Amino acid sequence: MAAFNTGQTTDMTQTFSAHFYPEGFADSQTVMVLLDASGWLSFQAFDKKYRCPFNRVTVSDRLGRSPRFLTLPELGRLETRDNDFVDMALRHFGHQGERTLWLPKLERAPLWILGLLIVVVVTGWATYRHGIPAMARVTAPLVPDKVRELAGNEALGWMERGWLTPTQLSDERQQELRQTFDRHFGDQLTGLNVRVLFYSSDAFGANAFALPDGTLVFTDQFVELVNEAEFLAVAAHEIGHVQHDHGIRGIISSSALVAATLLITGDSEALSEIIVTAPYALAQLSYSRDMEREADTAAMELMLAAGLDRKAFASALQKMMDSHGAGGDGSRAWEEYLSSHPATDERIQRFE
Amino acid sequence: MTSQSLTDTPVTSRPSLKPIPVAFNGRGGEYFGIWIVNIALTVLTLGIYSAWAKVRNKRYFYGNTDVAGASFEYLATGGQILKGRLIAVAVFVAFSMMSSFISPEVYGLFMLAFMAAMPWLINAGLRFNARYSAYRGVRFRFTGTYWAACKAFFLYPLLGMITLGIMMPHAMHYAARYVVTNHAYGNKAFKFDATVRQYQSVVLGLVIGIIASIALIAIGFSQVSIPLMLVGYLAIYGLSLAFKPLLFNVYWKGVNLERNRFEANMPVGRFIWVFISNSIVVALTLGLAFPWAQVRLAHLNANSLTFLHAGNLGSIAASQAKEMSAVGEELGEVYDVDVGFGI
Incomplete structure (x- = not known):
């Protein structure tokens, strides 16, 4: 006026x-x-x-x-x-x-807004791509083993209630697999608290996974699908997860991601009003894919040290993919964004 | 624009209430600038500015909400909010460090103590928010007690669950009444005259709708009709979203202060449309449309309300009770339970 x-x-x-x-x-x-x-x-x-x-x-x-x-x-x-x-x-x-x-004045100046928008997007991307994973890598060794134990037991208990049933493999067969495992990787497991468990699971089918405390779980369906070399190749991949402490790093990075967004937007109430969980899930899947790649690299090194043929990993992946009924050409680029693992074809190629 | 009248309307006749629409004057583009500057400064100060950012965000929505020619004021300072957040972070860090040293029993004891502190934290949050909110220069107040908060937010909802939802409308009514009647504007307490029956009819309507949708899905399943099943699923999703506007209307129609009341009329379909389209746009823009979505929701909230002015607001005096600075008041803000009072 x-x-x-x-x-x-x-x-x-x-x-x-x-x-x-x-x-x-x-x-x-x-x-x-x-x-x-x-x-x-x-x-x-x-x-x-x-x-x-x-x-x-x-x-x-x-x-x-x-x-x-x-x-x-x-x-x-x-x-x-x-x-x-x-x-x-x-x-x-x-x-x-x-x-x-x-x-x-800053809040109303279009050029400043644009400039700060770029700053925010770039720092946001850098934090999400590099900052948080690096932070998780540095802080994971500080986590006491007791937490790994708790997280591992919790995860196993949760799966036992829903998806896992006791193994149908004979004691001899289990013994045999554990011995093969120890013979090849035994001397590389010092300092890691690795144990091998078998479960039957219709829900997971042929599958294997590593828990935060170093427990490796193989399903009966997996053991029956693969030969010994392939079993060892997948075991090497799972040891890679344990070596790199992926369980704890995953927990740290996903909680850091939530904490960072809450802090930045500073509005927990509004977050619940509008669904913004979809981008989160996508971000966490990308962390998971990075860790799979890291475990693949670790598997290559382990197999080399144990004198194993790394092609066995490629054929194991192929068999697992076929058993899950995935089409051979199903790994289109966009599908990767919705997956916890990198495209199988890409992984197979690395090992051939 | 004077709105004071020192002579109260006679009690015998129906008080003549003057309807005044509640207006929200914010704009998505304008708020975007404020929001992005907030985020940039928060990032550049490694999170410290977030406390001041919160104040600016809140002030934007308060200041643009207009009731009878006056706007709302948010009076808390960034320093206060930072203090609360620092305490909360310190408690959290101490707590998580302790968890690796102490036995599970002692840890459980700490968890129990934290649970026991929850009603107190909720009250502290409400008290903080009310105390630093003002309209026409007069502040709000919140005076809820620990035990009543316990009942409102924990015991009654638990009872509702135990009785498989039969007591849930009672629990919802109790919680709403607790929040409203323990708020005061100046020296006058708010009153709440929504009935349990109103809450019952909202819940009953939704339950019937959900049962019908489940039946639809079952029929679709047995006839292998995918469209029928899809309609059933969409109906359930829509019904769960319909809850908020229906409760909003019951709640605001029940709120009154010295014969001043609100008319609330949030259209259910409109809310569902705004919610779903907001979610899609926010997800597609990876969060950048968030300010626009928030402003859009604020418009819907404001447009759904009409203030029914009894003409006596001017006679309400600020509370003379000298409020003591309660310990941990700022801590309550961290927990941030905005129960949707003051829009």
């Missing part, structure tokens, strides 16, 4: 419109406030004259087009939408509220 002539200091009495709320009551009256050149606010409300020096007034920061609140000590509050006028008055009288004027 009204505005100071910039730079001029002589005789610049100006007015702006506001709502006045007297101290102590939820009463309201629309008033025209006069700000004179000597820096006094004055207006008339409820049949009374009010006067207050502008530099004693507390002014709320500008925030978009939302109204500003001026607190007049002992008198009450003024609410006005005349943001430009208030800003100019702050500048003109060197009011302490002038200090915060840069922030709202």
